[in-house]
Amino acid sequence: MSTERYVIGVDYGTDSVRSVIVDTADGREVSHSVFNYPRWEKGLYCVPSQNQFRQHPADYIEGLEHSIVDAIAKAPGGCAGKICGIAVDTTGSTLVPVDEKGIPLSLLKGFEENPNAMFLLWKDHTSVEEARDINNHARTWGGTDFTKYVGGIYSSEWFWAKMLHVLRVDKSVRGAAFSWVEHCDWMTGLLTGITDPLRMKRSRCAAGHKAMWHTSFGGLPSEEFLSSLDPLLKGIRARLFNDTFTSDISAGTLCTEWAARLGLSDKVVVGVGAFDAHMGAVGAQIEPYYLSKVMGTSTCDMLVAPASEIGDKVIRGICGQVDGSVIPGMLGMEAGQSAFGDVYAWFRKVLMWPVMQIAPGIKGLDESARKMITEELSSSILKSLEREAAQIPVGESGEIALDWFNGRRTPDADQSLTGLIAGLNLGSDAPRLYRALVESTAFGAKKIVDRFESEGIPIKGVIALGGVAKKSPFVMQTVSDVFNKKIKVARSEQACALGAAMFAAVAAGVFPSVSEAQAAMGNGFEHEYTPNSANSALYMKNYNRYSKLSAFFEKERVEE
């Protein structure tokens, strides 16, 4: 009889979901499978120029089934029988309006094509005005400041702003929405069969960081606060939740339907869900006072510290401080940049415009040549830029950028801010622009480090994970130089899914605590970047320019 116990970590990213089967004995990856969201891939329901980004629940459901079934199929025989737990992480705040049964409205007749009835993706910034209203109200209404544990500024990327925006702009959704559910909670509800919005186990992480839930408030912001913010919110509080749960807790076992769809036992435990970066930080072996940076399209920066050491201290301008949001017993602090790799992807897209736009219309150009050049350009632009940019001496370049292409998440959330490239002259070629963009993302990252430190939270080390951390030595060295700190890169290719797997193992009872799961299942680190201190000093001149530009554009926006 085998004593092997496997768990599945399901990681919903922006473009795809990956399911990873992990051996709880040593954290070894047994198999994995990735599924790209088909509707999202086609650009459906999105209006990038207005920062509207929506995802259809069918993309998530298909992805859940395909990725798990495929991962099991790829694993050695007998795998399914060894699986004892599943946990899901997702992006967030990514929420959906649901009916009384917890069914997303976009799965109901009449709402199938309505973007307001779908999940509002983390990076959707259509609710800038609502965030502003929430902030104004929080400061002026006279009662408790419910923003105090989310950094003092509520963001348009978050739960209440997005909900209020849809309630304001879409009468049909307003009429049909009974409650609202975060992506991570909805997936867990689907797997356990407990989709009732009043009964499902809601994630502490999502609620605390995005919905202003806090034990000292007795849960969510008061009915009085909400209904005076906007009468459209009247009564919604009672249709949401009071209790929240950390992810070491079981949310239930697989329901009959999904046990059958996945080919698994209905004894498999499903852990409470959480956000990707939070589980990723655990997967990358976060420890107290280490900054764990998930560096992908955006960044999510997690920091944990024993709750007892922080006490009542309030950290200004971050995305929240929540007891147990990362590791039970620790205060989880979140920060991040709204665009990181997305900034480089933006530049690639701009540079690809001519060939995408013009090449198809060139008469006499062979179709295979057109395809070859398009594909080769697309796949090698960033590598070429990186190679050329690395040749430019540090501190020589006059070009300077602000990385706020998708607004600013932290410090001091403001999604109405925009990106910029300055210091341009007729010799500012593509590599120089790229270098300025990379530096801007590093400067934006340093602003977060500086904020933690100026708020009295020391940073003892930096851990990096995610696509950029793995793939771009140039970016990583720049960040290390700008920080003047060492950065360890987690070995796991799937740190978020590995973290989810660790939580699944704890929820399923394999380990008594998250730290024991980390010790047994951790994959360690593959590389450490060491800052070049001469370059660190040279970068400070442009960092000061970055700070001055920041101050001007913050002020300009206010005056508009």
Next chain:
Amino acid sequence: MSTERYVIGVDYGTDSVRSVIVDTADGREVSHSVFNYPRWEKGLYCVPSQNQFRQHPADYIEGLEHSIVDAIAKAPGGCAGKICGIAVDTTGSTLVPVDEKGIPLSLLKGFEENPNAMFLLWKDHTSVEEARDINNHARTWGGTDFTKYVGGIYSSEWFWAKMLHVLRVDKSVRGAAFSWVEHCDWMTGLLTGITDPLRMKRSRCAAGHKAMWHTSFGGLPSEEFLSSLDPLLKGIRARLFNDTFTSDISAGTLCTEWAARLGLSDKVVVGVGAFDAHMGAVGAQIEPYYLSKVMGTSTCDMLVAPASEIGDKVIRGICGQVDGSVIPGMLGMEAGQSAFGDVYAWFRKVLMWPVMQIAPGIKGLDESARKMITEELSSSILKSLEREAAQIPVGESGEIALDWFNGRRTPDADQSLTGLIAGLNLGSDAPRLYRALVESTAFGAKKIVDRFESEGIPIKGVIALGGVAKKSPFVMQTVSDVFNKKIKVARSEQACALGAAMFAAVAAGVFPSVSEAQAAMGNGFEHEYTPNSANSALYMKNYNRYSKLSAFFEKERVEE
């Protein structure tokens, strides 16, 4: 016996020289020829990232001979015998160090490859520091403010700044330079054989707008001012010039050598030279209180008004007010943008980077396909961008730019300023960036109009000439909308050369005055742009943002 009298206008632009043979009876073009500078085309002697732009005199000499000989060859037989005058216009301030005989140092042994011994092209901005020193000295030295007739701010694009820069950085040139000569004067000297720097007839236009020459100063700035600015300038004033001449004056006749090289009579009169935009304004039939805009890589904006109506009034922040610099008896006022079409060319170059950089290395890609795609992209990018940008509703776009990619010429010269693109988000695609760049150049143009008007110089009409005026309806309509003024486009394809031809005709005695030459030889207008007043109003929001950004970056530079 034929009574036909032809003249040759020779127009030295940034990339090429064109010679146009014109019938003085009606301004009809008999023939023309264009010659691209071969050394310049290869990028020799230039460092674009440091704004160093130099041209070798051999490019000019070869161009003079080839373009005139070729134009004569293309004309109907007997043309050479009908030619009675030649005049030359050039870019400026484009000056060269010369020896006692007026030979550019780069034509002497040991200096052949030294960029400091060549012509410093108008757009060379290596002397930003020297311009700053001149401005500081002019304000603090205690004597006459010699900058007062050049707008109150001396520019790094001009005569003394460039000269001082070379004297400071190049000991060998410092030792060998006897005097300094503007391009337009040197060509005229070459044709007449009077190259002696102390005897050649210097252009009023070049001297007044760029070298702070003014009758009220008794000519150039005083020896005391110059030697206290920098001891390196000690004695140079006496090796330059006291008198200057308007371009209706004969500088002499063709010397034997050049009469032979060109196949012309040594009776042919050579008029005093001037700058391209000044002669171009005449060619485009400038009249009092009309703004004549040469719109090409940069813009040169000329305005004339009867000297008697302006009197002692000093116009702040323009590139000079010089009696007779455009039309004898009129005060010629100059302004302009350091980069205009160059801003679009910059963007094209950035967008071409991937295909230029990566396509040559793609294995398996057919050479002819590579060439086809490169050429097609290069030639059609701007057209495609223009078509797409025109679809974006006015006032919708959040992207905004500053057009100072080559510094700012006017108002308030400051070549240390740089370009910028702000308001960027992840949906900012290439057409939106292009639109923002076009708007920025239109806003920069409006700043000049606003300055003339706020200084009490009314603008009764706008005349456009140059490549952009002819080729880009989108840009022209945007400028007309932003100005909220009509813009007439001169019909002549070669307005600068036509203007030079008009001056040649006056110098040769065919007409008694410039206005009579204009009346007889003018080519009229091919089109008039009319502003869309709804769009004019919409543009004002971004124009205000442009103004605020301008103010910030002017201030930031000062604080650096």
